Amino acid sequence: MVADEKKLIEEKTKKATAQMAMVGVLGNVFLAVFKLFAGIFGHSAAMISDAVHTSSDVFATLIAFVGVTMSKKAADREHPYGHERLECVASILLAIILCATGLGIGAECANAIYKGNYKEYALPGIVAVIAAVVSILVKEAMFWYTMYYAKRLKSSAFKADAWHHRSDALSSIGALFGIIGARHGYPILDQIAGIIIAIVIIYVAIRIFQDAVAKMLDSSCDEAFENEIKDFVYEFAKSEDKEIGIDLLRTRKFGEKIYIDLEINADGDMRLRDSHEIAEHLHDALENNYEEVKHVMIHVNPAGYKYNLQDKL
Numbered sequence: 360m361v362a363d364e365k366k367l368i369e370e371k372t373k374k375a376t377a378q379m380a381m382v383g384v385l386g387n388v389f390l391a392v393f394k395l396f397a398g399i400f401g402h403s404a405a406m407i408s409d410a411v412h413t414s415s416d417v418f419a420t421l422i423a424f425v426g427v428t429m430s431k432k433a434a435d436r437e438h439p440y441g442h443e444r445l446e447c448v449a450s451i452l453l454a455i456i457l458c459a460t461g462l463g464i465g466a467e468c469a470n471a472i473y474k475g476n477y478k479e480y481a482l483p484g485i486v487a488v489i490a491a492v493v494s495i496l497v498k499e500a501m502f503w504y505t506m507y508y509a510k511r512l513k514s515s516a517f518k519a520d521a522w523h524h525r526s527d528a529l530s531s532i533g534a535l536f537g538i539i540g541a542r543h544g545y546p547i548l549d550q551i552a553g554i555i556i557a558i559v560i561i562y563v564a565i566r567i568f569q570d571a572v573a574k575m576l577d578s579s580c581d582e583a584f585e586n587e588i589k590d591f592v593y594e595f596a597k598s599e600d601k602e603i604g605i606d607l608l609r610t611r612k613f614g615e616k617i618y619i620d621l622e623i624n625a626d627g628d629m630r631l632r633d634s635h636e637i638a639e640h641l642h643d644a645l646e647n648n649y650e651e652v653k654h655v656m657i658h659v660n661p662a663g664y665k666y667n668l669q670d671k672l
Contacts, residue, residue: 376424376428376512376514376517377424378508379420379424379504379505379508379509379517379520380420380421380424382501382504382505383416383417383420383501383505383520383524384417384420384421386497386501387413387414387416387417387420388417390410390413390493390494390497390498390527391410391413391414391416391417392410393490393493393494394406394407394409394410394413394490394494395407395410395414397410397486397487397489397490398410398487398490400484400486401484401485401486401487401488401490401538402484402487403484403487403534403537403538403541406487406490406491406534406538409491409494409527409530409531409534409556411460411463411464413494413498413527416520416523416524416527418456420520420523422449422452422453422456422516425449446514446515446516446615447515447516447571447572447574447575448571449516449519450515450516450519450567450568450570450571451568451571451572451575453516453519453520453523453567454519454564454565454567454568454571455564455568457523457526457560457561457563457564457567458560458561458564458565458568460560461556461557461558461559461560461561461564462557462561463557464553464554464556464557464560465553465554465557465558465561467553468550468551468553468554468557469550469554471550472547472550472551472554487534487538488535488538488539488542491531491532491534491535491538492535494527494528494531494534495528495531495532495535498524498525498527498528498531499524499525499528501521501524502521502522502524502525502528505517505520505521505524506518506521509521513615513650513651514615515570515571515574515615519567519570519571522563522566522567523563525563526559526560526563529556529559530556530559530560533552533553533555533556533559534552534553534556536548536552537550537551537552537553538552540552573612574612574613574615577611577612577613578611578612579609579610579611579612580610580611580612580617584610585608585610588608588610588619588621588645588649589605589608591644591645591648592605592621592623592641593605595640595641595644599637599640601625601637602625602626602662603623603624603625603637603641604623604624604625604662605621605622605623605624606622606623606624606660607620607621607622608620608621608622609621613653615651616651616652616653617649617651617652617653618652618653618654618655618656619645619652619654619655619656620656620658621641621655621656621657621658622657622658622659622660623637623638623641623657623658623659623660624659624660624661624662625637625659625660625661625662626661626662627661627662634659635659637659638657638658638659641655641657642655642657
């Protein structure tokens with residue numbers, strides 16, 4: 360990929376990142392204020408809880424934006440492998456915010472049920488119903504919008520932010536059922552809906568946390584991807600009309616990027632310059648064909664060379 364193409368991609372990435380952050384922040388600020396007023400004037404605990412959840416989305420989007428922006432910084436002397444893991448840090452922070460939000464909402468609603476306070480609350484008004492419907496539609500649209508660009512940018516932080524939007528849409532669905540139930544003579548349903556919302560939020564937080572930690576720990580790629588790499592190597596050998604085998608293949612995730620360590624075998628009587636040329640061509644082919652692969656390290660063994668693979672595992 361030429362320098363001009365890389366620069367163009369970087370500019371498009373920055374633009375898309377800033378655009379997603381702006382849409383997320385403005386959308387969440389509007390919904391949080393709207394739902395808070397609807398919850399207060401509509402006498403709905405579930406809607407107020409939903410407003411708190413939405414307000415946390417503002418900070419979540421800002422964290423995702425900062426994390427993604429910093430992760431795109433070029434490698435430097437102190438960070439020769441780049442800054443991709445900063446996006447994982449952002450995802451972990453998002454998970455913590457989500458979990459804390461869920462625990463807070465769940466505790467408040469459970470306390471109201473335990474003490475029986477919900478019996479004293481006024482029944483939710485129609486404004487709370489309208490707010491729930493608006494929130495469901497807007498947050499679901501924000502989910503699809505953010506997820507679309509998150510997949511294009513291969514961004515785990517913005518994928519986490521997208522699921523944050525989806526969890527808010529789900530919480531609004533729960534709030535809607537709770538509000539309708541309360542308006543039909545079952546006020547406890549408003550609090551139960553709040554607890555269900557909390558459980559959904561905490562579940563999403565755990566999934567985001569697990570994914571981010573896995574990428575921080577140099578976890579290997581799945582078997583399907585590694586088999587695809589092996590097939591690519593053998594197809595490359597055919598196209599180059601070379602006898603090449605695979606002795607060892609290792610992959611590791613580094614944020615949203617992948618590193619590959621590959622040991623191939625070739626004719627032991629081949630000149631060093633020729634074996635290096637094969638390795639270099641294969642290296643370039645892999646990095647050019649797999650955008651997510653940041654670097655490939657290739658070692659060439661003479662064919663038939665015997666060593667204990669177990670010592671390398």
